[in-house]
Amino acid sequence: LSAGEFLSCWCLWVVIVVVFGPAGSGKTTLVGEFGRYLSEQEFSVAYVNLDCAVESLPYRPNFDVRNYFTLVDIMRRFGLGPNGALVKSMELLLDLVGEVSSKLEKLGLLYDYVFVDTPGQLELTLFHDAVVKLVESFARRGLALFLTPADMLKRPRDLVFLNLMALAVRVRFEIPLVTVLTKADLLDREFVERLRARVAQGLGGLEEDLVAELASIVDRLEKKQRLIKVSAITREGFDDLQTILHEVFCTCGELT
Ligand code: GDP
Ligand code: MG
Numbered sequence: 001l002s003a004g005e006f007l008s009c010w011c012l013w014v015v016i017v018v019v020f021g022p023a024g025s026g027k028t029t030l031v032g033e034f035g036r037y038l039s040e041q042e043f044s045v046a047y048v049n050l051d052c053a054v055e056s057l058p059y060r061p062n063f064d065v066r067n068y069f070t071l072v073d074i075m076r077r078f079g080l081g082p083n084g085a086l087v088k089s090m091e092l093l094l095d096l097v098g099e100v101s102s103k104l105e106k107l108g109l110l111y112d113y114v115f116v117d118t119p120g121q122l123e124l125t126l127f128h129d130a131v132v133k134l135v136e137s138f139a140r141r142g143l144a145l146f147l148t149p150a151d152m153l154k155r156p157r158d159l160v161f162l163n164l165m166a167l168a169v170r171v172r173f174e175i176p177l178v179t180v181l182t183k184a185d186l187l188d189r190e191f192v193e194r195l196r197a198r199v200a201q202g203l204g205g206l207e208e209d210l211v212a213e214l215a216s217i218v219d220r221l222e223k224k225q226r227l228i229k230v231s232a233i234t235r236e237g238f239d240d241l242q243t244i245l246h247e248v249f250c251t252c253g254e255l256t
Contacts, residue, residue, distance in 0.1 A: 015245060016108055016138050018116040020125060020169050021147030026182040026232055030147065031115045032058030033232040034241065038113055046111040048104065050131065051119045052089045053082075059115075063103045068096060086121065090128035097130060101137035108141060113245075122165070126172055135173050143248050144175050150183040150229075153191070156198040160211065163218040176248050184229035184236050192227065 019027045028051070035045045036059075049061040053071035057064075069092050074085040093100075107114045116134075118125050125131045135142060146166040152158055166179045181192065199219070203211050228244060230237035 015112065016104060016114045016116065016142040017145060017245065018118060018131075018135060018142055018175070019145045019147065020118055020122060020173075021145075021182070022122045022149070022152070022165070023120045025147040025149040025152075027120075027147055028054060028117050029058060029232045030145075030180075030182060030230065031117045033235070034230075034238060035059050035113070035115055037235060037238050038242070043112040044110070046107040046114045048100070048107070048114065048116045050093065050100075050134075051117060052093075053086065053120055057117075061117075062107055063100065065093065065096070065100075068092070086119070086124055087128070089119070090124055090130045093130035094128070094133065097133045097137065100134055104134075104138055108138070122169075126168065132172060135175055139173075139175050142175050143245065144169065144173055144177040146170075146177055146179045147182045148179060150181055150185075150187045150191075153181075153187070153195060156195050157203055157205075157211075159192070159195045159199055160203070160215045160218060164214060167218060178225060178228065178244055178248065180237075180241065181227060181229040183231060185231040185233050187229075192229070 019031055021027050031047060035047060038045050046062040047057075047059045048063045049057060050065050052065050052069055052074070054066070069089065071082065071085050071089065074080060074088050074092070075082065078085065078088055080088060104114060104116070118131060135144070146169050148162040148166065152162060163179070166177065170177045181187075199215050202208065203215065205211070228237055228240045230241055
């Protein structure tokens, strides 16, 4: 790097990592364990919890949406069931976007990494404006992780489906996105490579042409980024994840 490039990398070294993924994909666990991993290397790490339905967290949040509302509060206050209350929580979060975004800005100045743990259900994040608006507010300094849980990967079709979800997130949020396979401890080593090879041979079944075309789009996108496999239990892949965060945030590095 030239001195100028180095300086511009350094100046942009503010890392807001927003973690997306289907319910149960390991967002909260990864934020906790990867945050601890970075702290052990003397990085300072801040945490933002946007999930009003979570019971307990494996990290101490610097901002916790539950200080404003919890799922149980909303159910009682508005006489709603859990699903209605989750949707209502997104309206309440939308009102908080300004506040959360200025908190994020402050945290970004004080900490090396800021992790944003999103609501359990991916649908809430994707189909409502709250998180979209929030991400817009720090887009230039943010990066998204899309977690694909290994235990959802059984058939070649599952790989195409989860990659399409990642693509949807990429389209919905204008922010660099890295797909991460989580719970890698549940898979044997070459399983994903075998699935990929099977996808390349064609999936068969109804609408084979359409699925093949989608798979090839996903494949083109995927080729731009090597697959990162992590486990929050064994910490496998944490070094790769850390490297890719550096690469993405250093604007002089190749993003994908
Ligand atoms: P979230 O809904 O995406 O926030 O998912 P959670 O972090 O709450 O995790 C859902 C479940 O997956 C929990 O039971 C976790 O213990 C489990 N889990 C999370 N990460 C891993 C992992 O790396 N390996 C395994 N085997 N289980 C995990
Ligand atoms: Mg969670």
